[in-house]
Amino acid sequence: MANLPIDSVLDELHGALASHSGVVLIAAPGAGKTTRVPLSLLDAPWLDGRKIVMLEPRRLAARSAARFMARSLGESVGATVGYRVRLDTQVGPKTRIEVVTEGVLTRMLQSDPALEDVGLLIFDEFHERNLQADLGLALSLETQSVLREDLRLLVMSATLEAEPVAQLLGGAPVVTSEGRSFPVETRYLARPADGRIEPAAAR
Template sequence: MARPDFPISPLLPAIADSLAAHPRLVLEAPPGAGKTTQVPLALLDAPWLQGGRIVMLEPRRVAARSAAQFMARQLGEPVGETVGYRIRFENRISARTRIEVVTEGILTRMLQDDPLLDGVGALLFDEFHERHLSADLGLAL
């Protein structure tokens, strides 16, 4: 599947440049703009990642699974290769996975096991307006 054009597509280079200059960015755009599925893919080759994984927090299991499946289809790969997801009772990642879409409980467990999140180059909070304690904990760290 070819990567479709989304409203956010023209802004992706500026988003990557901004993150190269500053480690934090708040991105607000209407639903369907491509924030969830286009931004992580656009950051895959960012030099500042230094080979680290991108972990994207998605508050709902169905949304986490769907986002990972859509991104993997855009790359022409099965889920678990470049893009994977971890939700309660379901793990579709591999050693090759560079974008992990996770739910709040999984992020909390990751932080408990490794507070510095070694190997993670970027932590993206999707749907942050649906804040919960787990997301706030991740943001604080």
């Protein structure tokens, strides 16, 4: 499996989740947080065999993330990794990671406020703020404070201002993946391009 920027902070993230009920993860786009983090946490001792539920803001992203993680394990969607979106569910009796959209998470919390079979809730792309995501986090915090002190919450984002969310999670630690940068060289044409710029740029 290819090395991704998020890999360098996975040990720190595991340690933070082992000792705190909430953690904020900041990682640049393309760092691998959506597909690498849930898989890396499957065997965490504090999870104790329970499920990981990851919130994705969009149905396409939820399906894509689940399919990618399933392929990484050499499985089909609905085995270890599945998803639940509006009018489409692919989960099975052995599913340990469920990728869900915001309305689905709200309904899960309303029908089973204790989330007895869930050990970790991940709020991915939390910078895409909307009412459903905020409601899901509020209900999750209520579940954690009243019914499930052992429930972990992980908020992940690329551009979020971390400190206010960390305070909302009770002074949660912030783990930051710096990402990668690559050298960029700027070149100029010796003279203006004839006609359209695209063919000149391609040449």
